[in-house]
Amino acid sequence: DAKTTQPNSMESNEEEPVHLPCNHSTISGTDYIHWYRQLPSQGPEYVIHGLTSNVNNRMASLAIAEDRKSSTLILHRATLRDAAVYYCILLSSYSGAGSYQLTFGKGTKLSVIP
Amino acid sequence: KAGVTQTPRYLIKTRGQQVTLSCSPISGHRSVSWYQQTPGQGLQFLFEYFSETQRNKGNFPGRFSGRQFSNSRSEMNVSTLELGDSALYLCASSRDREGKRNSPLHFGNGTRLTVT
Numbered sequence: 393d394a395k396t397t398q399p400n401s402m403e404s405n406e407e408e409p410v411h412l413p414c415n416h417s418t419i420s421g422t423d424y425i426h427w428y429r430q431l432p433s434q435g436p437e438y439v440i441h442g443l444t445s446n447v448n449n450r451m452a453s454l455a456i457a458e459d460r461k462s463s464t465l466i467l468h469r470a471t472l473r474d475a476a477v478y479y480c481i482l483l484s485s486y487s488g489a490g491s492y493q494l495t496f497g498k499g500t501k502l503s504v505i506p
Numbered sequence: 507k508a509g510v511t512q513t514p515r516y517l518i519k520t521r522g523q524q525v526t527l528s529c530s531p532i533s534g535h536r537s538v539s540w541y542q543q544t545p546g547q548g549l550q551f552l553f554e555y556f557s558e559t560q561r562n563k564g565n566f567p568g569r570f571s572g573r574q575f576s577n578s579r580s581e582m583n584v585s586t587l588e589l590g591d592s593a594l595y596l597c598a599s600s601r602d603r604e605g606k607r608n609s610p611l612h613f614g615n616g617t618r619l620t621v622t
Contacts, residue, residue: 435613496549
């Protein structure tokens, strides 16, 4: 199983940038890096995903190391609504039987200080 | 476009009973996966269905089963409930194509199951 390692918790001041790290040293060449976040009493919400190049969308940016063994989710200006548990997971691009070894881990709990 | 819908939202059952949970994916999504979330174990993968076939399965006992219908709606069943089955059960859908997975997962808000 390809696994990820994230810090248990992080704090950020409101309107400051936040960099959430994720280590995935056993990533395979066909694994996409996905980020999700979960607010209390809700299901996880998709944030962003990428394979090799850095990615940007309206919610966040994803910076992927050149060796792909780590990545960083960047929230450009944290708001109180960004307080959530953030999960970094690996999803194989091959979807055949036996390929789905999805492990979420415990994620990083982000607290945003007003 | 409607999101992933899970019913019921809350459920209370007694040990030994069985339960069926339902998941309606986003229209056009053929892949449906199920997860169990508990405070101690976090989010754990149960199984994934694609076009009515179970494509992948996590490490759960045979008491946990599922199926997918021709309209992609899915159900999961837990038989002989145990206290430890109390959890939030989440389902997610994605628009993966046959043999290829590069689409985000879209989660429902889950069914909170309490076993007494």
